Amino acid sequence: MLDFSALEPPTLHSLPSSVEPHLFAAPSFQLPAVADLDGFQKAAVQMVKPAKGTTTLAFVFKHGVIVAADSRASMGNYISSQSVKKILEINPYLLGTMAGGAADCQFWQRNLGTRCRLHELANKRRISVTGASKLLANTLYSYRGMGLSMGTMIAGWDETGPGLYYVDSEGGRVKGTRFSVGSGSTYAYGVLDTGFNWDMSIDEAVELARRAIYHATFRDGASGGVVSVYYVGPAGWKKMSGDDVGELHYSYYPVQEAPAEAEMGEA
Amino acid sequence: MARYDRAITVFSPDGHLFQVEYALEAVRKGNAAVGVRGTDTIVLGVEKKSTAKLQDARTVRKILKLDEHVSLAFAGLTADARVLVNRARIECQSHRLTVEDPVTVEYITRFIAGLQQKYTQSGGVRPFGISTLIVGFDPYTGVPSLYQTDPSGTFSAWKANATGRNSNSVREFLEKNYTETSGTETVKLAVRALLEVVESGGKNIEIAVMTKNEGLRLLDEAEVEEIVAGIEAEKAAAEAAKKGPPRDQ
Numbered sequence: 001m002l003d004f005s006a007l008e009p010p011t012l013h014s015l016p017s018s019v020e021p022h023l024f025a026a027p028s029f030q031l032p033a034v035a036d037l038d039g040f041q042k043a044a045v046q047m048v049k050p051a052k053g054t055t056t057l058a059f060v061f062k063h064g065v066i067v068a069a070d071s072r073a074s075m076g077n078y079i080s081s082q083s084v085k086k087i088l089e090i091n092p093y094l095l096g097t098m099a100g101g102a103a104d105c106q107f108w109q110r111n112l113g114t115r116c117r118l119h120e121l122a123n124k125r126r127i128s129v130t131g132a133s134k135l136l137a138n139t140l141y142s143y144r145g146m147g148l149s150m151g152t153m154i155a156g157w158d159e160t161g162p163g164l165y166y167v168d169s170e171g172g173r174v175k176g177t178r179f180s181v182g183s184g185s186t187y188a189y190g191v192l193d194t195g196f197n198w199d200m201s202i203d204e205a206v207e208l209a210r211r212a213i214y215h216a217t218f219r220d221g222a223s224g225g226v227v228s229v230y231y232v233g234p235a236g237w238k239k240m241s242g243d244d245v246g247e248l249h250y251s252y253y254p255v256q257e258a259p260a261e262a263e264m265g266e267a
Numbered sequence: 268m269a270r271y272d273r274a275i276t277v278f279s280p281d282g283h284l285f286q287v288e289y290a291l292e293a294v295r296k297g298n299a300a301v302g303v304r305g306t307d308t309i310v311l312g313v314e315k316k317s318t319a320k321l322q323d324a325r326t327v328r329k330i331l332k333l334d335e336h337v338s339l340a341f342a343g344l345t346a347d348a349r350v351l352v353n354r355a356r357i358e359c360q361s362h363r364l365t366v367e368d369p370v371t372v373e374y375i376t377r378f379i380a381g382l383q384q385k386y387t388q389s390g391g392v393r394p395f396g397i398s399t400l401i402v403g404f405d406p407y408t409g410v411p412s413l414y415q416t417d418p419s420g421t422f423s424a425w426k427a428n429a430t431g432r433n434s435n436s437v438r439e440f441l442e443k444n445y446t447e448t449s450g451t452e453t454v455k456l457a458v459r460a461l462l463e464v465v466e467s468g469g470k471n472i473e474i475a476v477m478t479k480n481e482g483l484r485l486l487d488e489a490e491v492e493e494i495v496a497g498i499e500a501e502k503a504a505a506e507a508a509k510k511g512p513p514r515d516q
Contacts, residue, residue, distance in 0.1 A: 123374060131366035138365060159407055 044147060053222030055184030055213055056086055056097040057192060058153045058164055060177040062199050064233040065155045065162045067095050068209035070184070070217050070245070071225035073102060082225035091116055093236040094132055094156035099181045100149035100169065108150065112136045129156040129163025133173060141171030151181040157232050184216030184223035191215045202231055206240045214252065217245045276390060286394055287387050290343075290418035293396035297342035299431040300329065301460050302400035303441070304413040305453030309402040309477045311340040312461045314432065317470065330475040330485065334359040337372055337403035338475065338483045342431025343418075344396035351395055355379050372403040376414040376422050384420025394418040398430040404479045411479075427456070433464035451494075454486075458494050469495055 034040040056069040069086035072079060086098040088106065090113040098105035115135055119127040127135075133154040140148060148169040155164045166174045166181065178196070180188040191212040200208065206229050213227040227248065229240045279285060298314040313329040330340045331352050337359065341348040358378050362370045370378075379399060387394050398417040404410065415430065416422040427445050429437035440463045441456075448456055454476055465471050469492035477483045486494075 122377075123371065127366070128368060131368055134365060134367050 041145070054086060054099045054182035055180065055188050055216035055220060055223040056099050056153065056182055057178075057180040057185070057188050057209060057212055058097065058155045059179070059192065059196065059205075059209070060162045060164050061196075061205050063202050063205070064157060064231060065164055066205045066209045066229065066231055067097060067153070067155050067237075068213050068227060068229040069097055070213055070223040070227060072217070072223055074222045079224070084225070085228075087228055087230055089237065090132070090154075090156075093126065093158070093232070094129065094154065095230055095232060095237050096136075096155075097153045097181065099151040104148050104150045104169070105152055108136065108139060108148075109152065111139070126158060128158040128160065129154060129165065130158075130175075132156065133163075133165035133167055137167045137171065137173035140167065140169050143169070144171045153179050153181060155232055157234055157236065162232065180212075182216075182223065184213075184220035187216040187219045188212040202233075202240075206231060210241060210243065210248070211252070214245050214248045218249065276388060284387060284419070287419045290394040290396045291398075294343040294398045294418065294430060295432065295434070297344070297397070297431040298329065299429060299433055299437060299461065299464050300340045300342045300400055301427070301429040301437055301441075301457055302340060302402055302413045302415075302425070303427040303445075303448075303453055303457040303460070304402070304411050304425070306447055306449040307411070307478065308448075308450055308453045309404075309411045309413060310454050310457035311338060311400060311402060311475045311477070312457045313340055313342075313473050314461065314465045315471050315473045330473060330483075332483050333375060333401075333403075334369060335482050336369060336406060336479075337375055337401065338477055339399050339401050340475070341397045341399045342434075343398060347395040348397045348399070351379060351382060351397065351399070354382060369406040371405055372401060372412040372414060373424075375403075376401045376416060380416040380420050380422035382420075383416060383418055387418070387420060400428060400430060402477055404477070409479050411477075427460070429460065436464055437461065454494060455498060458491070459498055462495070462498065 031037065032040060053074045054070060054072070058065060058067040067087055071082060071084045071086060073081040073084045084102065088096045088098060088109045090096050090109055094116065096105070096109040096112070112132060112135060116127045116132050119131070136152070136154065140150065150169040151166070152168070153164065153166050157163070164176055164179065166176060166179045178192065180192065192208065195208045195211070209229050210227050217223045217225070217227070224245055226242050226244050228242045230237050231240050298316060300311070300313045303310045311330050318324045318327060329345070330338060332338050333352065333355050339352060339355070355375055355378060359370050359375060362368070362374065379401065383395050386392050395418055398415060401414045401416065403412060405412065413425050413428065414422055415425055415428050427441040429441065437460050440460050444456065444459070454474065458472065458474060461472050469488045472491060474486045474491055474494075475483055476486060
């Protein structure tokens with residue numbers, strides 16, 4: 001049989017199957033026999049899709065990219081973990097953040113790491129941040145409507161300099177210089193936007209990111225635990241700090257010595 | 268031997284794939300093609316068979332664009348080349364779509380060679396009867412490259428190469444005369460190499476020049492005539508100089 005697949009019009013729903021088809025094949029399954037398929041599908045997605053209870057942020061500045069995140073996992077009102085790794089190390093020069101379904105983020109970013117490595121081996125050069133984010137976005141688009149929940153930022157440093165993309169499970173992909181994702185993102189944006197300066201030093205940028213995440217954890221119930229801050233530069237990424245937000249609170253707002261109340265004196 | 272040369276997928280006892288070798292024969296019968304890589308210019312040249320009077324010469328093209336920054340020349344079966352080039356053009360755009368980057372010359376060469384190899388290991392098909400010369404600039408670093416593929420699916424990078432009719436003589440010439448050139452010097456080298464095996468004249472050769480900024484440009488007949496005339500003049504001057512000034516008594 002002649003292989004005419006290359007002549008078929010390329011569809012976004014299909015993935016390259018020339019390498020390891022079982023790794024990259026888009027799924028298919030039978031549709032459930034329900035009267036109202038749309039309603040059923042909506043209900044199913046709502047059930048599966050956890051609220052993106054988290055705060056992550058990333059921004060580009062003069063010296064590179066800063067990526068920061070909290071570490072709380074919540075299942076409704078229950079805090080299931082305070083020590084979740086939400087910044088995923090795809091390879092020594094690419095980072096991804098986790099917001100939404102933890103399993104979805106972990107699995108697909110690890111899959112992305114595999115594909116980035118295969119790209120390196122085949123082409124004898126590292127994949128660009130543009131290319132890596134596009135691979136992930138294409139994968140997520142082919143699962144559109146099937147209940148994946150991911151709001152992830154891909155940050156890295158390549159031949160063209162620092163790169164930052166926001167990719168989500170709706171199949172969207174946006175290039176930018178400042179993003180915050182998750183239920184605590186609005187609080188983080190407040191601190192980040194007021195304190196941002198393109199010419200900051202690396203330490204200043206790290207401190208800004210730390211403070212932004214801290215403030216989000218202070219106000220948002222679904223964010224907390226430990227603030228991790230990473231810096232991505234020409235030599236790759238480096239973890240700069242990991243601080244418990246409870247302790248950070250007291251370093252930002254030390255306990256004031258309360259004026260000694262009048263002691264109950266002897267009558 | 269006759270029993271092992273029908274089906275492509277059958278090895279002969281002494282390790283030959285005869286169909287592939289016969290495909291190389293078809294290439295050897297094709298019109299000569301030459302490629303030369305300079306520091307900032309890459310030149311492709313092909314032997315142009317004299318076109319019939321009623322034929323529209325513009326529709327007989329042997330130097331083809333794969334993308335803005337990659338081009339291909341071939342020797343062998345023209346129809347096979349057309350099919351392969353169409354697939355390669357689709358792959359160039361598909362690559363741009365999936366990774367938002369133009370292909371590197373090495374990538375598209377690997378793709379074309381992979382395709383040629385697939386047709387040496389499938390049932391019911393025959394190999395493509397062409398060898399290609401693929402040239403282009405790296406989209407980021409701007410480094411020029413020249414690659415060659417053949418019907419067996421092997422590929423390698425070259426500073427200068429030839430394929431098709433009399434390719435050995437052309438390659439020998441290039442080996443003797445190749446130096447790092449740039450601009451018009453690269454064009455001249457390619458034309459000189461082609462003129463080793465092609466009848467002189469702008470009517471019989473087609474030259475395409477590729478630069479990083481302007482992409483592929485097909486030289487028109489007048490320009491080629493000029494370059495050929497220039498080369499003839501140089502040759503004549505060199506001959507005269509060799510003979511030396513008439514010896515005095």
